[in-house]
Amino acid sequence: GAVVSQHPSRVICKSGTSVKIECRSLDFQATTMFWYRQFPKQSLMLMATSNEGSKATYEQGVEKDKFLINHASLTLSTLTVTSAHPEDSSFYICSAGLGSSYEQYFGPGTRLTVT
Amino acid sequence: AQKITQTQPGMFVQEKEAVTLDCTYDTSDPSYGLFWYKQPSSGEMIFLIYQGSYDQQNATEGRYSLNFQKARKSANLVISASQLGDSAMYFCAMSPWDNYGQNFVFGPGTRLSVLP
Numbered sequence: 001g002a003v004v005s006q007h008p009s010r011v012i013c014k015s016g017t018s019v020k021i022e023c024r025s026l027d028f029q030a031t032t033m034f035w036y037r038q039f040p041k042q043s044l045m046l047m048a049t050s051n052e053g054s055k056a057t058y059e060q061g062v063e064k065d066k067f068l069i070n071h072a073s074l075t076l077s078t079l080t081v082t083s084a085h086p087e088d089s090s091f092y093i094c095s096a097g098l099g100s101s102y103e104q105y106f107g108p109g110t111r112l113t114v115t
Numbered sequence: 116a117q118k119i120t121q122t123q124p125g126m127f128v129q130e131k132e133a134v135t136l137d138c139t140y141d142t143s144d145p146s147y148g149l150f151w152y153k154q155p156s157s158g159e160m161i162f163l164i165y166q167g168s169y170d171q172q173n174a175t176e177g178r179y180s181l182n183f184q185k186a187r188k189s190a191n192l193v194i195s196a197s198q199l200g201d202s203a204m205y206f207c208a209m210s211p212w213d214n215y216g217q218n219f220v221f222g223p224g225t226r227l228s229v230l231p
Contacts, residue, residue: 034218034219042223042224043206043221043222043223043224044160044206044219044221045221046218046219046220049218091158093158093160095160095219103162103165104210104219105162106152106159106160106162108157108158108159109158109159109160111158
C-alpha cells in the first residue's frame with residue numbers, strides 16, 4: 001500500500017510552453033502533498049506544500065505564478081510549469097503522507113527537459 | 116529552522132564490508148523524526164529507516180541501523196554487509212514530529228559506491 005504515482009515520468013518541452021505534472025496517491029487519501037525539485041547532483045528542495053481544497057503554500061524564492069499547483073481532490077495534485085525556460089529543467093518529485101504516520105511516500109519523479 | 120549536514124559527498128566501500136554514512140542535524144523543535152532515503156540512478160526515493168527523537172533505542176531495519184546520538188545531534192546510517200546494489204545516493208532528512216505530513220528537510224546527500 002501507500003503508492004504514489006507521477007505522470008509523465010519524462011517530458012521534453014520547448015521554451016515558452018507549459019507542462020503539467022500529475023501526482024496521485026493510488027491507495028490512500030492525501031490531504032497534503034509536497035512538491036520537490038532536484039537539480040543534477042543536488043538534494044531535494046521543497047517547492048511548495050499542496051493542500052486539498054485550498055491554495056498551495058510556496059517556499060521562499062519559488063514563483064507561484066510560474067509553478068501553478070492545484071490539489072483538486074484527496075488523491076490528485078498537479079504542478080504546472082508555465083512559460084518554461086531551460087533553467088526549469090530538473091527532476092520534480094512529489095510526496096504524500098498518510099496523516100496518521102510520520103512517513104512520507106514519494107512518487108517516482110518526473111524529469112523535465114526544456115529545450 | 117532545521118538543517119541537515121552530510122559531510123561526505125562520496126564514499127567507497129568494499130562489497131560485504133560495513134559502512135557508516137554521517138548525518139548531523141540542527142533543530143529547535145522538541146520532537147522530530149529522522150529518516151534515511153536511498154536514491155538509485157532511476158531517481159526514486161526509497162525509504163530505509165526512521166528514528167524518532169524520543170526513541171530510546173537505535174532503529175534497525177535489516178542491514179540498516181541508525182546510530183542516533185541525540186546530544187551530538189547525529190544520526191549516522193550504518194549499512195552492514197554491503198552489496199553492489201547498495202550503490203546509490205543516500206539522503207538524511209528530518210521532519211517535525213508533531214505535524215503530520217510536515218515537509219522534510221533533506222541533507223545534501225552522500226554517494227555510496229560499493230566495489231566488487
